[in-house]
Amino acid sequence: MKPTIRDVAKMANVSISTVSRVMNSPESVVESKKQRVLGAIEELKYKPNALARGLISKKTHTLGVVIPDIRNAYYAEIIRGMEDASKKLGYSLIICNTDADRNRLFSYLNTFYEKQVDGLLYTSDAVFPDYYKELKRLRMPVxxxxxxxxxxxxxxxxIDDEQAAYDATAFLIEAGHRSIGMISFDLSDxxxxxxxxxxxxxxxxxxxxxxxKDNVFxxxxxxxxxxVAAESLLRQAPNLTAVFASSDVLAMGLLSYLYEKGIQVPDEISVIGFDNIRVSSLTIPKLTTVAQPMYQIGYRAVEKLDARIGGEADPQLRELVPHEIIVRGSTRRLK
Incomplete structure (x- = not known):
């Protein structure tokens, strides 16, 4: 059987809490006891688990992450940033996919509570009143x-989504376009x-x-x-010279549709996306897009959560990070 923290405490003739202090804050333990504990750990080949490490700190050093769609490439860089920051700060991540479903979300929140995660990273979904009530009930930093x-x-x-969309549309206008369409997520989002x-x-x-209104789908x-979204937009607005798509995936669907219909991009129609996911630079033509600093968003979120777990004051509650327009081959200036 694998040795336990109790075995270490018994061999070192100390309490379990003393063993935990040696692992979490060794400076708080007198040298003689610390050496006995370290000797017992070495002799037993004891490897502490998260629960044992958290007996004193009451922390599991884990963070819960909920995302609405794990298949969406947007979350790859977000999670990479989260993972790097978590590793630096001593956390592990538990990632759960909700499919934007309320019941699945609530089930995962309760799982996180049962596993005593230290905090929650809540991604991309609105916070409805019943969601907030559940978060308050679980008393979980978020x-x-x-x-x-x-x-x-x-x-x-x-990022500032409203300003980013403004900048994308203004970019097309400044390039000479006057008939600009949009593929938009529903206004309920x-x-x-x-x-x-x-x-x-x-x-x-x-x-x-x-x-x-015909220029928006x-x-x-x-x-x-x-x-289908691209097809629907151009059926109701066939004379567009440019389209702003609310995500790179929507823009790629538009590029695919235009290619199949023999409509040249950007000679006949310009396309700009939103997000700058990795594959946006691999389309033909390469996609002009609004770049979100996805890695930075994930990294900063973990840093922000760590500060909240530690009881530190947050100088900027709603933090906005900068966006930029990455110009590639899917847009052109009109003469």
Whole structure:
């Protein structure tokens, strides 16, 4: 049988809590006891588990992560940033996919509570009143990642989606385009739908361009086919010279549709996406897009959560990180 912390304590003739202090804060243990414990650990070949390490600190050194769709390439860089920051700060991650389903989310939250994770990284979904009530009930430190809440005082890390969408649309306008369409997430999506749509509309208005509802196609379902969305938009607005898509995946669906229809990009229509996922530089033509610093978002979220777990004051509750437009071959200036 594998030796336990009790075996170490018995051999060293100390309490279990003393063994735990030696592993977590050895400076707090008198030298004689510390040496007995270290000797017992060496002789027994004892390897402490997370629960044993947390007996004194009451921490498991684990963080829970909930994401709405693990298949979405956007989350790869987010999670990489989280993982690197967690490794640096001494945490492990437990990652759960909710499929944007309330019941699955609540089930995972209770699993995290049972496993006594130190905090929660809540990604990309809105915080509805019943969600917030459950978070409060579980009394779990939380940081929102690529989402935010204006209703509740919850720390968050994200870009300014409204301004980013404005900048994408203004980029097309400044390139000479006047008939600009948008493939948008539904307005019920307060994180990536409503905000990015508002940025698009504001850019048109501030540049004195007429807005037409036919120039926008809203994705009604979470797993809507990007190709079908592109087809639907261009059926109702066939004379567009440029399209702003609310994600790179939607933009790639548009590129695929245009290719099959023999419509040249960017000669006949310019396309700009949103996110700058890794494959956006591998499309033909390469995709112009709004780049989110996804790695930085994930990294900062863990740092922010670690500070919250440690009881530190947060100088910036709702933290916005910068975005930028990466210009590639899918857009051109009109003569």
């Amino acid at each position: 940081v929102l990642v690529s989402t935010h809440s204006m209703e509740y005082e919850l720390p968050s890390v994200k 307060s994180i990536a739908g409503q905000t990015r749509y508002q940025g698009y509309v504001r850019a048109l208005r501030e540049h004195n361009l007429e807005f037409s 809203f994705i009604q379902e979470y797993y809507h086919d990007p190709y």
